[in-house]
Amino acid sequence: xxxFFLSLxxxxxxxxxxxxxxxxxETFAQRSGVLSVGIEGYMTLAAAASLLGSYYTGSxxxxxxxxxxxxxxxxxxxxxxxxxxxxxxIVSGLGLMFLGMAVACMVIWASFAGFAGMPAISCFDxxxxxMLGQLPIIGQILFHHGALTYISFLxxxxxxxxxxxxxxxxxxxxVGEFAAGSDTMGVNVSVTRYICTxxxxxxxxxxxxxxxxxxxxTFFNGMVAGRGxxxxxxxxxxxxxxxxxxxxxxxxxxxxAFQYRMQILGWWGVPYEFWIMTPYxxxxxxxxxxxxxxxxxxxxxxxxxxxxx
Amino acid sequence: xxVRKKFLISVASLVIVVSVVIFVAVISYNLxxxxxxxxxxxxxxxxxxxxxxxxxxxxxxxxSLLLAGLGVAFAFKCGLWNIGAExxxxxxxxxxxxxxxxxxxxxxxxxxxIIIAAFLAxxxxxxxxxxxxxxxxxxxxxxxxxxxxxAIWVVQYLVHGPWWDTTQNVIRTSTFPTSAWLPIxxxxxxxxxxxxxxxACAILTYVVFRYTRLGYAIKMLGANxxxxxxxxVNVPRTIIITMFISGGLAGLAGMGLVCGIFHFLVDSAWGxxxxxGYYAIGAALxxxxxxxxxxxxxxxxxxxxxxxxxxxxxxxxxAESLYLIIGLILLAVLARGIFIGxxxxxxxxxxxx
Numbered sequence: 001x002x003x004f005f006l007s008l009x010x011x012x013x014x015x016x017x018x019x020x021x022x023x024x025x026e027t028f029a030q031r032s033g034v035l036s037v038g039i040e041g042y043m044t045l046a047a048a049a050s051l052l053g054s055y056y057t058g059s060x061x062x063x064x065x066x067x068x069x070x071x072x073x074x075x076x077x078x079x080x081x082x083x084x085x086x087x088x089x090i091v092s093g094l095g096l097m098f099l100g101m102a103v104a105c106m107v108i109w110a111s112f113a114g115f116a117g118m119p120a121i122s123c124f125d126x127x128x129x130x131m132l133g134q135l136p137i138i139g140q141i142l143f144h145h146g147a148l149t150y151i152s153f154l155x156x157x158x159x160x161x162x163x164x165x166x167x168x169x170x171x172x173x174x175v176g177e178f179a180a181g182s183d184t185m186g187v188n189v190s191v192t193r194y195i196c197t198x199x200x201x202x203x204x205x206x207x208x209x210x211x212x213x214x215x216x217x218t219f220f221n222g223m224v225a226g227r228g229x230x231x232x233x234x235x236x237x238x239x240x241x242x243x244x245x246x247x248x249x250x251x252x253x254x255x256x257a258f259q260y261r262m263q264i265l266g267w268w269g270v271p272y273e274f275w276i277m278t279p280y281x282x283x284x285x286x287x288x289x290x291x292x293x294x295x296x297x298x299x300x301x302x303x304x305x306x307x308x309x
Numbered sequence: 310x311x312v313r314k315k316f317l318i319s320v321a322s323l324v325i326v327v328s329v330v331i332f333v334a335v336i337s338y339n340l341x342x343x344x345x346x347x348x349x350x351x352x353x354x355x356x357x358x359x360x361x362x363x364x365x366x367x368x369x370x371x372x373s374l375l376l377a378g379l380g381v382a383f384a385f386k387c388g389l390w391n392i393g394a395e396x397x398x399x400x401x402x403x404x405x406x407x408x409x410x411x412x413x414x415x416x417x418x419x420x421x422x423i424i425i426a427a428f429l430a431x432x433x434x435x436x437x438x439x440x441x442x443x444x445x446x447x448x449x450x451x452x453x454x455x456x457x458x459x460a461i462w463v464v465q466y467l468v469h470g471p472w473w474d475t476t477q478n479v480i481r482t483s484t485f486p487t488s489a490w491l492p493i494x495x496x497x498x499x500x501x502x503x504x505x506x507x508x509a510c511a512i513l514t515y516v517v518f519r520y521t522r523l524g525y526a527i528k529m530l531g532a533n534x535x536x537x538x539x540x541x542v543n544v545p546r547t548i549i550i551t552m553f554i555s556g557g558l559a560g561l562a563g564m565g566l567v568c569g570i571f572h573f574l575v576d577s578a579w580g581x582x583x584x585x586g587y588y589a590i591g592a593a594l595x596x597x598x599x600x601x602x603x604x605x606x607x608x609x610x611x612x613x614x615x616x617x618x619x620x621x622x623x624x625x626x627x628a629e630s631l632y633l634i635i636g637l638i639l640l641a642v643l644a645r646g647i648f649i650g651x652x653x654x655x656x657x658x659x660x661x662x
Contacts, residue, residue, distance in 0.1 A: 037450070041636075081640075081643060081644075085646075085647060087643050087644075087646055087647075088643060090390055090450065091594060091639055091642065091643050092639075092640070092643055094392070094590065094639055095635075095636050095637075095638075095639030095640040095643060096636065096640070097636070098587070098632040098633070098635045098636030098639065099632070099633065099636030099637065099640065100636075101629055101632045101636075102629055102630055102631070102632035102633035102636055103337075103633070104629075105626075105627050105629035105630050105632075106337065106338075106341040106626070106629075106630050106633070107341065109341065109626055109627060109630070110340075110341045110342065110343070114625055114626070114627075115627070221627055221628075221629045222629075225458075226454070226455070226458050229451055229454045229455065232451060233451050233455075236448065236451070271466055271469075271470055273462045273463075273465050273466035273469065273470075274462075274466065276462050277458070277459050277462045277463075280455040280456075280458045280459050281455075281459065283451070283455050284441070284447070284451075284452050284455050284456070287441075287445075287447040287448065287451055287452060288441060288445045288447050
């Protein structure tokens with residue numbers, strides 16, 4: 001049994017990582033009052049962009065950069081529609097989601113002869129951290145991952161610090177709770193929301209790159225498989241606090257790893273289709289289980305100085 | 310005069326939105342495939358109105374878009390973000406298949422039972438997130454999307470498991486008895502009576518919104534939930550009923566696909582729906598969430614999607630490339646808000662109210 005649990009936990013962390021960065025970015029966007037619904041599309045486009053970047057430059061790091069830029073670009077459009085124009089955030093998010101998925105598919109199709117000649121690209125290979133990697137059990141679970149996993153890990157405390165302990169974090173939170181009041185106090189509401197929204201796109205880009213360059217080592221349609229929405233659920237489950245959101249991501253990652261193993265082992269005679277459903281079912285269950293939701297008060301509400309009460 | 314002005318603006322914006330979408334889509338396909346703009350436009354035109362066959366194919370797409378789009382319009386009008394039409398459509402297909410394969414009855418009765426079963430199955434699937442929203446305040450955007458994935462995997466389980474007809478060379482159920490086939494309305498085509506059902510549903514939707522208490526409650530709830538509650542609307546009940554109707558209509562779209570086109574339920578590698586549940590969101594929003602608007606948008610959109618599908622097939626592209634159209638439609642509908650603001654300020658259209 002021991003090796004099973006060892007690989008389960010290691011796999012859980014591996015599968016949580018494409019969620020972590022995007023969920024933290026989404027936390028920032030939502031705390032500032034903008035709902036990024038299109039994460040699914042940002043991640044898909046970012047995965048395609050990071051593949052192309054890695055393929056043409058031969059460097060996984062430049063691929064990562066391309067992915068982050070692609071995610072940020074889509075989020076910038078979202079910010080324009082939602083912050084500058086004050087239009088519906090859900091319609092804009094869904095539109096950008098579909099656009100991202102379509103453009104990703106078309107770009108890869110055009111570049112690699114209709115998906116037939118998917119190239120081998122330089123990826124982020126697992127790095128053994130010296131010393132720590134030698135630790136029994138913990139070493140195998142925590143310190144045998146690709147570079148992006150460690151980066152995602154480090155993002156948790158740093159982004160927690162930014163959001164909860166810095167002036168910018170305070171402004172972000174204030175803008176999402178009471179935009180008119182923050183404006184009176186001299187906070188630039190639009191700029192804060194722009195920064196947070198684009199940041200969520202860049203972080204989704206990082207997550208998409210994790211998916212492409214560290215986990216799958218290639219791109220295929222439907223690769224993100226609803227993770228964009230599981231991320232939003234993780235933000236709700238984590239009550240919009242970075243550390244708890246990270247916990248929620250770990251939970252979903254672990255679940256995904258468990259589900260994969262169950263599919264293969266076919267335990268208890270349950271058909272594999274039901275194991276594939278489990279992450280989605282648990283996401284719904286998690287949403288139902290959250291009792292005291294502390295949502296940012298002005299989430300999804302655009303702010304215009306002229307219209308403020 | 311007011312009605313005419315409103316009508317003019319809505320027609321103008323519909324035409325402009327669709328032309329902008331077609332223009333951007335043609336340019337994007339041109340960039341992606343390297344085919345000339347003329348060739349792509351030609352293929353699109355051929356796919357839409359090239360022959361009697363393609364025209365009926367467009368109307369086949371319209372059928373699904375119309376039924377699912379009306380469902381989406383119901384929910385959106387009530388302020389419920391039901392993104393789950395795709396899942397509800399699959400559930401409706403399951404309900405229809407269950408009755409079609411397990412019950413034998415003379416043709417009209419069998420068909421009627423199938424329609425009821427599809428409506429109930431789709432409706433029940435949508436009512437679940439409705440109940441979750443009312444009782445546990447779970448966000449319906451997330452729950453409906455998650456339930457899309459679940460519904461598609463339920464279909465996968467059924468066709469790979471209990472309903473698999475192993476004598477077929479594709480993974481699918483057995484073919485329905487002919488009493489469960491929707492009649493074809495244009496001989497020699499695939500255009501089936503589902504279109505008539507869709508038009509009937511559009512008329513019903515218009516009547517519900519215009520003349521009934523439920524329709525008024527839905528509109529009121531969508532416009533201002535607090536006011537609706539003070540005004541005596543039973544909010545939880547209205548939400549659940551709206552979700553039920555919304556899912557039921559999407560379920561009918563699924564029924565139309567299995568009983569009108571396929572006559573069996575099939576593995577997702579073939580797929581009964583390339584994403585009609587998602588396209589329906591575009592159709593409903595493009596139609597301004599009204600019954601007539603959704604009908605006209607579904608016709609336009611049916612031609613657009615069908616033409617793009619033809620183009621996709623001719624160029625050998627993947628189904629995901631069709632998402633371009635829906636993404637562009639949603640963004641164009643959104644940007645239309647900016648544009649209509651400008652249009653209303655034009656002197657010729659101003660001030661005759």
